[in-house]
Amino acid sequence: MNNLRRLDLNLLVTLDVLLSEHNVTRAAERLNLAQPSVSVHLAKLRDIFGDPLLLPGPRGMRPTARADELREPLRRALEALERAVSPASPFDPAEARHTWRVAASDYSESTILLPALSGLRSAAPGTRLAVLETVPSRIARQAEQGEIDLAFHTTEGAPSSLHRRALFTERYVLVGRAGHPRLKKRPTLSQLCELEHVIVSPDGGGFYGVTDKALARAGLTRRVVLSVPHFLFVMSVLASTDLVAMLPSRLVRNTSALQVVEPPVDVPGFEMAMFWHERSHRDPAHQWLREYIADSV
Known part of the structure; x- marks a missing residue:
């Protein structure tokens, strides 16, 4: 860990190239550095690893046993780091x-x-x-x-x-079963309030919602007789009973079993x-x- 703290990425890159080239001059050319700079890097690496790493030879430099041990792990580590910092590849x-x-x-x-x-x-x-x-x-x-x-x-x-x-952006519509006798035309406010309603209460058990708030502003109340937590059950209830519901319009478009009419009250939608x-x-x-x-x- 102490050696790792003394290292920086530039030293490791220099070592990788030196272990490939076995020559300070060629390594400097590949790294686009001056030869003295590469020599300084090599001196620091020798100090960190406590090993000469590269020794003078008849044709350039030859690696020590320690350098040979470092070659493959260092190459794999640098390749992994390169993949990690490269721009993300396009998604296919x-x-x-x-x-x-x-x-x-x-x-x-x-x-x-x-x-x-x-x-x-x-x-x-x-x-x-x-x-x-x-x-x-x-x-x-x-x-x-x-x-x-x-x-x-x-x-x-x-x-x-x-x-x-x-x-x-979603809006609310009034929904009942196809052929509902009270929905052959748009009901009045008083007719809406006389109908028996089902409400979706995500928190469970509520009988008051945005429609009730809108009616309250006009001094009116409706008859909510069923409260359920999910929309799927509401669709089945509406198709098989005379209950009605104020539902988001996208939920009931192209549903032949249900009749959709514009409500007589302006209920704020949602995004x-x-x-x-x-x-x-x-x-x-x-x-x-x-x-x-x-x-x-």
Whole structure:
């Protein structure tokens, strides 16, 4: 360890070239250094290793036994260091063998990952994708520790410490089963409040949401009779009952089993974004994944 502290990279590079050339003059030419500078380096190396390393011979210099021992380990170490500090090679998705881990709610799975999945499998067939449940309070820590590569979340309430890219702005629509007798036309505010509603409560058990806040500003309340934690169950409930729900529009587009109408109340929408940590910000593979997902939604 004491010898390692006395070394610098320039000395090791000089030693590698000297062990290849066995000649100070040729080594100086390869290193683009003056011959005296190479001689100074050799003197320092001899002192550090406690060995002459190279001895005068009839045709240049000949290595000592210690120098012969150093040759291959030194070459491998310098090659590894060269690979480590070289610019990252371009990412080739067709040859990639990455396993990506993303945090997503069931809404994000349906509106962001599902549209991207088929093309992702074609473009990067050797990769794998692990989808973890989003826990907003854990996103920043998971990203920092490398447990996830990306997270999908609304921009509101998301960790400010992470990089972010907005994907789209979502709005709410009123949804019920196809042929719902109360949704043949856009209901009035009072008719909306008379309907029985289901609400998605990610935290579990809540019966009050953004729609209720909007109605409260008009002095109105609605009948929320079912609270569930996931959107997938809501879709099944709506298709098989006369319950209705205010849902993000992307979730229900092109769903023949459901009827979608414009609500009679203005409910603020939200912006969806993807988030990642600085540790992977410049990684070519990660950059490719982010661009691919952004182009797919």
